[in-house]
Amino acid sequence: MTAKRSKAKRPEERPVVVKLGGSVVRSPELNAWLAVIAAAPRPTIVVPGGGALADEVRGCQQSLGFGDGPAHRMALLAMDQLAWAVAGLHAGFEVGESEAALWQSLARGRVAVWAPYALIANRADIPESWSLTSDSLGLWLAGKVGASHFFLIKSIARRGTSAGAAQLCRDGIVDQAFPSMLKDAGIPTYLLGRGDQEAFAACMAGGSLCGAAID
Numbered sequence: 001m002t003a004k005r006s007k008a009k010r011p012e013e014r015p016v017v018v019k020l021g022g023s024v025v026r027s028p029e030l031n032a033w034l035a036v037i038a039a040a041p042r043p044t045i046v047v048p049g050g051g052a053l054a055d056e057v058r059g060c061q062q063s064l065g066f067g068d069g070p071a072h073r074m075a076l077l078a079m080d081q082l083a084w085a086v087a088g089l090h091a092g093f094e095v096g097e098s099e100a101a102l103w104q105s106l107a108r109g110r111v112a113v114w115a116p117y118a119l120i121a122n123r124a125d126i127p128e129s130w131s132l133t134s135d136s137l138g139l140w141l142a143g144k145v146g147a148s149h150f151f152l153i154k155s156i157a158r159r160g161t162s163a164g165a166a167q168l169c170r171d172g173i174v175d176q177a178f179p180s181m182l183k184d185a186g187i188p189t190y191l192l193g194r195g196d197q198e199a200f201a202a203c204m205a206g207g208s209l210c211g212a213a214i215d
Contacts (some may be wrong), residue, residue: 010106013042014147016043016147020046021153022049024046025048041205045112045113045114047079047141088112094113096115126140136177150188155201156173157194162214192212
């Protein structure tokens with residue numbers, strides 16, 4: 001007789017998904033962001049970018065000449081490695097490769113950190129192209145888990161309280177797939193930049209929303 005697989009218990013409150021840009025992972029502000037995320041009372045899933053490891057994949061592709069399919073998988077593995085690095089920097093962070101694993105971490109009161117390779121690598125609906133990077137994958141996950149909000153944290157000087165996805169794409173702040181992924185996900189999305197930790201902490205504690213609303 002085959003044992004029934006138990007479903008992961010889900011927290012009553014919908015989670016938020018926080019994308020840490022690769023530039024943030026390499027910045028002096030990383031530990032401050034992790035401390036704010038760890039202290040947040042809301043269930044939180046962190047999506048680290050590929051950072052320097054993804055940049056290395058781009059360089060290898062240019063020098064060796066392999067196609068976008070292998071590069072896509074290598075970039076996902078770069079995100080996996082950064083997930084383990086981020087989770088290793090702060091107590092209470094756990095890496096999850098599947099939706100069930102992420103929900104289990106949240107149910108234990110932990111911050112879930114997504115390692116995307118196992119969930120994404122063989123999906124036909126995810127383009128194997130540099131037009132879609134970790135920013136759009138974070139949005140995809142937010143839609144998949146029914147997140148209440150998606151926060152995109154970049155190592156930039158944020159300006160204003162609103163931003164157009166198409167303009168952010170033209171400016172190279174988000175990838176080419178981001179505007180359409182934002183529309184498909186239907187998740188309220190906000191851009192945060194350098195020095196926004198205090199505002200983000202207040203928001204996560206139940207205050208007003210922070211950052212620049214992306215539409």
